[in-house]
Amino acid sequence: MADPILEVHDLRVTFDTEGGLVPAVDGIDFAVAPGKTLAIVGESGSGKSVSSAAVMGILPSNAEVKGEVLLDGRELVGLPDDELRKIRGNDIALVFQDALSALNPYYTVGWQVAEAYRLHHAVSKKAAFKRAVELLDKVGIPDAARRAKSYPHEFSGGMRQRVVIAMALVNNPRVLIADEPTTALDVTVQAQIMQLLADVQEEFGTALVLISHDLGVVAEVADDVLVMYAGRAAERGTVRDLFYRAAHPYSLGLLGAMPRIDVPPKPRLTTIPGSPPSPGSIKTGCPFQPRCAYTERVGERCITERPELTPRPGEGDHEAACHLGRRPEVVS
Amino acid sequence: MPGLVWFVIRRLFSALLVMLALSLAVYLVFYAIPTDPALLACGKPCTPDRLEQARHFMQLDQSTMQQYLNFLKGIVAGRSYGEGAAVLHCDAPCFGYSFPLARPVSTLIADRFPVTASIALGAAVLWLVIGVSLGVLAALNRGRLLDRLAVGFALIGVSTPSFLFGLLAILVFGFWLNMVPVNGYVPLTESPVDWAWHLVTPWLVLAVLQASSYIRLTRAQMLEELNLDHITTARAKGAGERRVVVTHGLRGALVPIITLFGLDLGGLLGGAILTEKVFSMQGLGDLLIDSVGNLDVAVVVGVTLFAAFLVILANLVVDIVHGALDPRVSHG
Amino acid sequence: MSSSVAGVVSPTRQALRRVRRDRSARFGLVLVVVLIVVAAASPLLVKLSGQDAFTYHIDLLDPVRGNAPRGSFGGVSAEHWFGVEPLTGRDLFSIVVLGLRTSLVIAIVVTLVTTVIGTLLGITAAYVGGWFDAVLSRFLDFLFGFPQLVFMIALGIIVPTSVPRPLLLIGVLSFFGWAGLARLIRAQARSLVTREFVEAARSVGSSGWWVITRELLPNLLGPVLVIATLAIPGYIGAEAALSFLGVGVPPPTPSLGRSISDSIVWVYTGTDPWFMVFPGIALFTAVLGFTLLGDGVRDAFDVRLRRTH
Numbered sequence A: 001m002a003d004p005i006l007e008v009h010d011l012r013v014t015f016d017t018e019g020g021l022v023p024a025v026d027g028i029d030f031a032v033a034p035g036k037t038l039a040i041v042g043e044s045g046s047g048k049s050v051s052s053a054a055v056m057g058i059l060p061s062n063a064e065v066k067g068e069v070l071l072d073g074r075e076l077v078g079l080p081d082d083e084l085r086k087i088r089g090n091d092i093a094l095v096f097q098d099a100l101s102a103l104n105p106y107y108t109v110g111w112q113v114a115e116a117y118r119l120h121h122a123v124s125k126k127a128a129f130k131r132a133v134e135l136l137d138k139v140g141i142p143d144a145a146r147r148a149k150s151y152p153h154e155f156s157g158g159m160r161q162r163v164v165i166a167m168a169l170v171n172n173p174r175v176l177i178a179d180e181p182t183t184a185l186d187v188t189v190q191a192q193i194m195q196l197l198a199d200v201q202e203e204f205g206t207a208l209v210l211i212s213h214d215l216g217v218v219a220e221v222a223d224d225v226l227v228m229y230a231g232r233a234a235e236r237g238t239v240r241d242l243f244y245r246a247a248h249p250y251s252l253g254l255l256g257a258m259p260r261i262d263v264p265p266k267p268r269l270t271t272i273p274g275s276p277p278s279p280g281s282i283k284t285g286c287p288f289q290p291r292c293a294y295t296e297r298v299g300e301r302c303i304t305e306r307p308e309l310t311p312r313p314g315e316g317d318h319e320a321a322c323h324l325g326r327r328p329e330v331v332s
Numbered sequence B: 001m002p003g004l005v006w007f008v009i010r011r012l013f014s015a016l017l018v019m020l021a022l023s024l025a026v027y028l029v030f031y032a033i034p035t036d037p038a039l040l041a042c043g044k045p046c047t048p049d050r051l052e053q054a055r056h057f058m059q060l061d062q063s064t065m066q067q068y069l070n071f072l073k074g075i076v077a078g079r080s081y082g083e084g085a086a087v088l089h090c091d092a093p094c095f096g097y098s099f100p101l102a103r104p105v106s107t108l109i110a111d112r113f114p115v116t117a118s119i120a121l122g123a124a125v126l127w128l129v130i131g132v133s134l135g136v137l138a139a140l141n142r143g144r145l146l147d148r149l150a151v152g153f154a155l156i157g158v159s160t161p162s163f164l165f166g167l168l169a170i171l172v173f174g175f176w177l178n179m180v181p182v183n184g185y186v187p188l189t190e191s192p193v194d195w196a197w198h199l200v201t202p203w204l205v206l207a208v209l210q211a212s213s214y215i216r217l218t219r220a221q222m223l224e225e226l227n228l229d230h231i232t233t234a235r236a237k238g239a240g241e242r243r244v245v246v247t248h249g250l251r252g253a254l255v256p257i258i259t260l261f262g263l264d265l266g267g268l269l270g271g272a273i274l275t276e277k278v279f280s281m282q283g284l285g286d287l288l289i290d291s292v293g294n295l296d297v298a299v300v301v302g303v304t305l306f307a308a309f310l311v312i313l314a315n316l317v318v319d320i321v322h323g324a325l326d327p328r329v330s331h332g
Numbered sequence C: 001m002s003s004s005v006a007g008v009v010s011p012t013r014q015a016l017r018r019v020r021r022d023r024s025a026r027f028g029l030v031l032v033v034v035l036i037v038v039a040a041a042s043p044l045l046v047k048l049s050g051q052d053a054f055t056y057h058i059d060l061l062d063p064v065r066g067n068a069p070r071g072s073f074g075g076v077s078a079e080h081w082f083g084v085e086p087l088t089g090r091d092l093f094s095i096v097v098l099g100l101r102t103s104l105v106i107a108i109v110v111t112l113v114t115t116v117i118g119t120l121l122g123i124t125a126a127y128v129g130g131w132f133d134a135v136l137s138r139f140l141d142f143l144f145g146f147p148q149l150v151f152m153i154a155l156g157i158i159v160p161t162s163v164p165r166p167l168l169l170i171g172v173l174s175f176f177g178w179a180g181l182a183r184l185i186r187a188q189a190r191s192l193v194t195r196e197f198v199e200a201a202r203s204v205g206s207s208g209w210w211v212i213t214r215e216l217l218p219n220l221l222g223p224v225l226v227i228a229t230l231a232i233p234g235y236i237g238a239e240a241a242l243s244f245l246g247v248g249v250p251p252p253t254p255s256l257g258r259s260i261s262d263s264i265v266w267v268y269t270g271t272d273p274w275f276m277v278f279p280g281i282a283l284f285t286a287v288l289g290f291t292l293l294g295d296g297v298r299d300a301f302d303v304r305l306r307r308t309h
């Protein structure tokens, strides 16, 4: 693999809340190289958004971040806010999960995109606005010069997501973190947005961290995949490792929950029974154990010993955190 | 824009209806008084004959409904009381005539309004500035000393009845320290310096108390606003803390603040009753209290309507400003 | 359903727990409890002090100083815990605790009345909608356009004295007070009405009354409680202001506002500032206690009371 532009080592995020300390992210590693796409998948609450916010350094003040975040070899954790501010939105940009609430309702979209540009370039408001219109046009907003003067609520969901993407791209960031950029959108719009991201990546060599629920999308665009479960990495590898050689029962469950075009849709997708644990609630053993169909085969260890990532067969660095030595066969 | 024009016309029309209903209500209530206002005008000794004369002159011998219609007619066409040499003219728009004070109501209001307006406007500027800036500072320093001080100050402010605080201020600054005049009003046109000097204490008293509500409101709104997703977006763009707080946070908190401000100011302009009483200033509130004591119904009706008009006007202005401040509100 | 998950506590219990943990709310609660106990036991306390609020003690006044009380702190002594009123020599402790009772009774009764009326009308308007909602909204506009204090003063002067003043005060404050509450509750209820569980209840043919009392009301308990608690200090202040202006509770019934008004001249002449201090502190404490408690309740229920248009 080419030298990674963004590297994350043993990232831990703990929230200090009314109900005690919440370890939302409990030691994850990933890396992404220019022009490549890393997908982070996992159920709701597994810590995907918290991880990306930690990389950006925009977590609320009750969060404690530990570990390393290296941008082009430069450590970001612990950097003073003044320094970080120059990187945020400039070198690393974030596309938010919910475009409606991510945009400020009181300003026009053109203003908001222009603001992102002005924050990192000493240009006039007018020039920044021109740049904003250019970006809005590039992300496929029809009649961008006029629409730039509209407010977020005057756009459709898909168009709003494009605005958010324009805002993230306006400074040609080297790393783009897209947090479920297409969840709220219908399928055709989803495809358009994904195509847009792919085009940008191709044109600028942007490294993309794509957070997604949708394994279909992941299969199509990702190079590497990180599967998260309860704030930890369950499995990581290349996209082919995951889809052809998934080694963690949880990954298999996710794959089983994936809608498929070649099979007639069932009324309900096969989902993994049970619900994910709240962060930190499982202190010993494998966090997935209560929902795992393979516990019996492994026995005691799943309850007493926390599985670490260990190498698995595959292309390169395929790893999984499971006591089950060999690849589990699908149980139905 | 034509939408806004229609909105204003519609609102003014409904304001007219509210004021008609209001004036009728005031008339009906005040004509249920058991004491006869003519008694005061009758002179001594008050023979039944002279009383009857007075009643006729003041047009109190007509039915309540007829008197109300006279009042309405007077607004459009003016009215006159008595006949022959003793006739009293009240030119249109005539809002009634005060027999005890021997002046048309509109003249009385015009005389007294500058006093009330001076108190209200001066205090309003102060409390808005103090309240909003302390509220923002408190929100920014949440939990720290500055926040605690501002919150404590606001708490004492909202818990102190205005008349009590006014009396204390007069006591301390007027009597003990002998710094400021303790009562009286000097017109602005006579001497701007004396005008301000006489108003300093009422301004400060009103401002400090009112500012307390604004500190609380601003702080609460800011905290809520700073929790929104688009604030995180602003941080992710690389905006500095000042920009995040003022441009993005305060902007959203502005709408409820301005709303409250308009309503408070509108209410106060109709008579800063307590303040006027405490500082012995002859404003509208003072006029009203005196008139109620004198059973001077014409003035009570006039001042009540004027006050109501100001409240309604303030509501209208607030709604228009609201539309201007929040692009999501349309007055169509 | 997630409600079956063990360890989920009801929102009310959770809120109570938060109130208990919030230091200033706890302080407010203590103040409020003390105030209510004092007010409720005021006749007893007065008896205990061996005084009453009506007997003149001319002998305790100093004619040389315009009949201000003799002795320091406004004549504080073992018999007269807060000293005596100038000019009359009546026991100030009795006047203050009985005045406090007047304030609290009026404020609490008004709060109860306005809360019941405002909640029911607000919820009904949100649920029924249509003409009822339209008429109510117009009427609320009418009330908001009203210069309320002005009107209360006027009524206080012109209503015949045969109508008991406390009742008149309660009536007038309630008449104007329910409007704000109704508007807030209506806004909160409207967001509920469109939610699934209400739709569901409707679709299985539940009666309107059933939906209002079983579905909407329980869900609005938090906001109602918050608005009501926060309204009490406002009514305490309003009653005091009206009495201060001379249109509240008439003498000889003790009233904090009136005592403060009476004290002005004694304060300014410097002859007896203590006459203002005791009623002033009582009034301040009452408003402060309920404000703190109201803030705590609001934070605990996490209710947002935005003004809605």
Ligand SMILES: Nc1ncnc2c1ncn2[C@@H]1O[C@H](COP(=O)(O)OP(=O)(O)OP(=O)(O)O)[C@@H](O)[C@H]1O
Pocket (backbone or CB within 6 Å): A015, A017, A022, A024, A042, A043, A044, A045, A046, A047, A048, A049, A050, A051, A060, A097, A278, A279
């Ligand atoms: N500010 C916070 N304070 C306390 N806990 C938090 C905070 N933010 C997030 N968490 C907790 O961190 C965990 C991970 O949340 P996160 O938003 O990263 O999930 P996610 O994987 O992005 O889920 P989704 O797919 O729903 O977006 C959750 O359990 C959440 O409760």
Ligand SMILES: [Mg+2]
Pocket (backbone or CB within 6 Å): A048, A049, A050, A097, A179
């Ligand atoms: Mg997320």
